[in-house]
Amino acid sequence: DTEVTQTPKHLVMGMTNKKSLKCEQHMGHRAMYWYKQKAKKPPELMFVYSYEKLSINESVPSRFSPECPNSSLLNLHLHALQPEDSALYLCASSQQGNQPQHFGDGTRLSIL
Amino acid sequence: SQQGEEDPQALSIQEGENATMNCSYKTSINNLQWYRQNSGRGLVHLILIRSNEREKHSGRLRVTLDTSKKSSSLLITASRAADTASYFCATVGGETSGSRLTFGEGTQLTVNP
Numbered sequence: 001d002t003e004v005t006q007t008p009k010h011l012v013m014g015m016t017n018k019k020s021l022k023c024e025q026h027m028g029h030r031a032m033y034w035y036k037q038k039a040k041k042p043p044e045l046m047f048v049y050s051y052e053k054l055s056i057n058e059s060v061p062s063r064f065s066p067e068c069p070n071s072s073l074l075n076l077h078l079h080a081l082q083p084e085d086s087a088l089y090l091c092a093s094s095q096q097g098n099q100p101q102h103f104g105d106g107t108r109l110s111i112l
Numbered sequence: 113s114q115q116g117e118e119d120p121q122a123l124s125i126q127e128g129e130n131a132t133m134n135c136s137y138k139t140s141i142n143n144l145q146w147y148r149q150n151s152g153r154g155l156v157h158l159i160l161i162r163s164n165e166r167e168k169h170s171g172r173l174r175v176t177l178d179t180s181k182k183s184s185s186l187l188i189t190a191s192r193a194a195d196t197a198s199y200f201c202a203t204v205g206g207e208t209s210g211s212r213l214t215f216g217e218g219t220q221l222t223v224n225p
Contacts, residue, residue, distance in 0.1 A: 004154070042200055042215035043155070090154055098142050098204045101213060103154030 003027055006091050006104035013081065014112050021076040021107045023091030031097055032074040034066060035090040037106070043090055049074055050097055081111045118201060118216040126224050131188045133219040135201035136181075142204045144177055145213070146186050149198045158186075158199075193225045 004025045013019050023032065031050040035043035047066040048055040054066060063085075067075045074091060088108055092101040117136045125131055135144070143162045147155040161168045161177045161184065168175045174187040188195055198220050202213040 040218075040220075042218055045212055048212065092155075097212065100145060100157040100160055101155075103156070105152075105154045108152075 004091055004093055004102050004104035006089075006107050008107060009105070010108045010110075012110045012112060013078070015081060015083075017081075018077070018079045020078065021089055021091075021109075023074045023076075023104060025072055025093040025102070027093060027095075027102065028071075029093035029095050029102070030071070031094045032068070033092045033094075033101065034074065034076050035092065036085075037088045037090055047076075048097075078109075081109075083111050085109065086111045118199075118219050120219060121217065122220045122222070124222040124224065125191055127191060127193055129191055129223075131191050131195070131221055131223070133186045133199050133201075133221070135184045135186070135216050137184075137201075137203045137214075137216075138182065139203075139205055141179070144175075144184050145202045145204070146173075146175060146184075147200045147202060147215075149200065149218075151197075155200065188221075191221075191223045193223050195221060195223050197221060 007022045033048050034046040036046055037043045046057050046060045049068045063080050065077045086109055088106045090103055090106045092103045094101045119134050123131055141163050143160050145160045146158040148158055149155045159170045159173055159175050161175050163179055172189045177184045184201055198218045200218045201216040
């Protein structure tokens with residue numbers, strides 16, 4: 001069983017919808033991450049929330065917006081997505097930035 | 113952009129054989145980590161080797177690091193069908209990198225029973 005829980009596991013949405021992906025960890029980790037992974041490619045970092053500070057990959061479009069309600073939760077809000085945004089979205093956490101990351105099993109997102 | 117390159121991209125072996133995967137990177141690192149990803153699942157951390165270490169073992173896994181060549185290798189001994197997965201190396205850079213993981217392109221390992 002994974003220690004990082006992501007919901008939902010699958011999501012199909014239209015380009016005009018607004019939805020949110022949720023990620024939760026109870027390991028007391030101080031850093032949480034969102035990654036996007038396309039088929040047969042490595043994960044690409046989208047956002048880092050570390051010690052209450054958000055860092056953004058500048059190539060990530062504004063239709064993705066992260067929210068960190070507390071130290072154990074990291075949400076990803078989605079709005080007006082494009083078909084190319086279809087991918088596996090992975091959440092991870094770590095005690096510190098240079099320590100091993102614990103990954104959830106991801107949300108498989110399909111944009112119609 | 114991904115700074116790591118892995119070879120081979122795909123590797124198919126028989127159960128019981130050893131599997132070796134290689135990773136190269138371009139900038140200085142704090143540490144290098146290896147992860148496994150089963151189909152449709154998240155990544156699982158396997159082993160971390162620091163920049164001042166040359167070799168590390170964990171069960172059937174052996175990792176080497178050569179900072180002069182900016183390369184690392186992962187050896188899985190006595191492979192099993194359950195080892196079938198994608199394997200990624202990931203580097204953590206120095207202080208200016210923000211301690212973020214930079215993943216290689218990955219190696220798809222298939223172990224045939």
